Each structure stands twice: as C-alpha cells, then as structure tokens.
Amino acid sequence: MLTASKKGKIERIIIPTPFAVGDVNVYLLIGDAVSLIDVGPNTEEAWKALERGLSIYGLKPSDIDQILLTHHHVDHYGLATRVQERSDAKLYCHPLSEMYVTRHEEKMKQAVQYFNQFYLRHGVPETEAKKAIGLSHLYDVYGTSAPIFGWLQDGESLPGHENWKIYHMPGHSQDHLCFYEQEQRVMIGGDHLIKHISSNAILEAPQVEGTERPKTLLQYRDSMRRCLDFDIQRVHSGHGETISEVRELILNRLERQEQRAEGMLTYLQDGAKTAWEIANQMFGERIEQEMSLILSEVIGHMDLLQDQDKVTTKMQDSIQYYYSK
Ligand SMILES: [Zn+2]
Ligand SMILES: [Zn+2]
Numbered sequence: 001m002l003t004a005s006k007k008g009k010i011e012r013i014i015i016p017t018p019f020a021v022g023d024v025n026v027y028l029l030i031g032d033a034v035s036l037i038d039v040g041p042n043t044e045e046a047w048k049a050l051e052r053g054l055s056i057y058g059l060k061p062s063d064i065d066q067i068l069l070t071h072h073h074v075d076h077y078g079l080a081t082r083v084q085e086r087s088d089a090k091l092y093c094h095p096l097s098e099m100y101v102t103r104h105e106e107k108m109k110q111a112v113q114y115f116n117q118f119y120l121r122h123g124v125p126e127t128e129a130k131k132a133i134g135l136s137h138l139y140d141v142y143g144t145s146a147p148i149f150g151w152l153q154d155g156e157s158l159p160g161h162e163n164w165k166i167y168h169m170p171g172h173s174q175d176h177l178c179f180y181e182q183e184q185r186v187m188i189g190g191d192h193l194i195k196h197i198s199s200n201a202i203l204e205a206p207q208v209e210g211t212e213r214p215k216t217l218l219q220y221r222d223s224m225r226r227c228l229d230f231d232i233q234r235v236h237s238g239h240g241e242t243i244s245e246v247r248e249l250i251l252n253r254l255e256r257q258e259q260r261a262e263g264m265l266t267y268l269q270d271g272a273k274t275a276w277e278i279a280n281q282m283f284g285e286r287i288e289q290e291m292s293l294i295l296s297e298v299i300g301h302m303d304l305l306q307d308q309d310k311v312t313t314k315m316q317d318s319i320q321y322y323y324s325k
Pocket of ligand 1: 172173
C-alpha cells in the first residue's frame, strides 16, 4: 500500500474529547498491518478528526486492519465500532478490557453494585454515592460495544508488528498496556505516563466476584518502576506531548506520591477518619464532580501509607476508618 507514512514509523493523530483531560493521542502504526493504537471517544468531532488525520497519510478508516487498545477508557476506545463498521478492523486488547469494551451488562452491573457498597463503607453519604454512580453512566455514551478479535498479552509481540512488544502495566487501569520497540527505544505509553499531568491510579471493582479490590496506586508504582528497567528514549503518551526525560519523570512521580501520602497523614493527626472525610477536607467542593477520581486518590495513598506501615484501619458500624499508627 502506498501511503505518505513510512513503514515502521509512528504517526500521531490528535483527537478532541469532551473530557477535562482534553485531546487524546491515537497512533498510526504501519507494519505488516495498518494499525491504530487507540481510536478516540465516540463523538462526531472525534470521528472527523480521525478521518482528517488518516487522510494526511493517504488513508481512510476503511483501510484500518487492526485496532490495538492501550486500555478501556472511553476516550481511547469509543470510536472502535464506527471504524469496524467501515473496515474489517480486528480489535485486540488485554483480557481485562473485555467487560468494558463489550459493555458486558452483567459484569458492569456487578461493578456498579460493588462501588455502591464500597462508597458507603468509606463513609460516603448514600445520596452522594448515588450521584457519583449516576455521573459514571454519563460516560457510557462515549463508549461502544465493540467485538474483540484477540488478546494482547504481556511479553508477546503486537500482531502485524513483530518488533513491538507488549507489556502489561496495571495501575492507571487494570488492563493497561504499553508497547515497546527496542531498536528505536520507543514506547507507546497510553495513560501510564503523561508529561503534563500525573496519571490517576483509578479504583476498579475486582473482576472476580468475592476477591479483594486491586490496590491500584501500589500497582501503578510497581508498573512505573518496571519502566525504569527499559532503555527508553521517547514515550508517546495518550495525552499531551512526547516524553523524552522518561527516567526523571518516573522518579519525580514516585517521589510526589510519597510526599502526597505524607501530606494526607497529617489529616489523621487529630483522630481516625474515613476516606470521605479526608477527601472533603482536602478537596472541598471539587469532590461533587470528581468523586470517583478523588476517592481513588485518597484511598490509593492510604493504601501506600498502610503498605509503609504508617496507617491502619478499623471498622465501626460497617464504616472503614483510617488512623495513623
Ligand atoms: Zn485512561
Ligand atoms: Zn486517557
């Protein structure tokens, strides 16, 4: 196929999103297959930007052979079905993406039930918990139910791009993947590493019912440390600019998290508190609109403090309190 893009080159296409995070970057990778890494949210503006972006390289959505997802967030995968409707594009993702990418009704319902209980256990008033769950449904319109063709697994190569290896980097999301090309020392990093914002280690319900929730901030820190072992010259992120000082950024993020945890510890000086109480003291009114992200932040850092043996928990009247040791 004759295109304006050289085989093996990574081309960035910037797609607008309706979210606070701003634009999302999707990447065109041409190897033995024409692949899109992430596609953008399911909006008309995003679709137009994708068509425009592809046309620069002489391509149309119908030319896409594969969609390879870094993770399941709607700003990254929502347009998948629309691309698939116009092409034979095969969608590949991590197995843990499945329930979100296919909008698996039963599992999504279980996740909602889990969070309802979870919020109440962390001291969130019932009306606020309902509101937060209602808000999370707003995102559904930017997603889609897309058929999955195959899995992307840690240590394997990207289909159609033998030189690109897949690494499972849970933390920002449970299914998060990074793709690495050793010769160019380049990583496609999704939301694992972003230059201008520190990525949130978002809480997720356990996918196997009855098991414990993943401690997302601890996972995220492990995944960042794992990246330190790679020889990386550039990380192409899911949002914002390409990162060249990768090591510095990772070390900075890790340190900031420790400082933030220390800061949160001071809220426990005058006695035990719930995650909701800490969140209110720290974030005030902002909690209204961003409760799930803010609770991820607070509970994640409490997990870190527990891991450092500085904080412990106790249950009282079915509500979990954190107190400093
Ligand atoms: Zn994300
Ligand atoms: Zn994102």
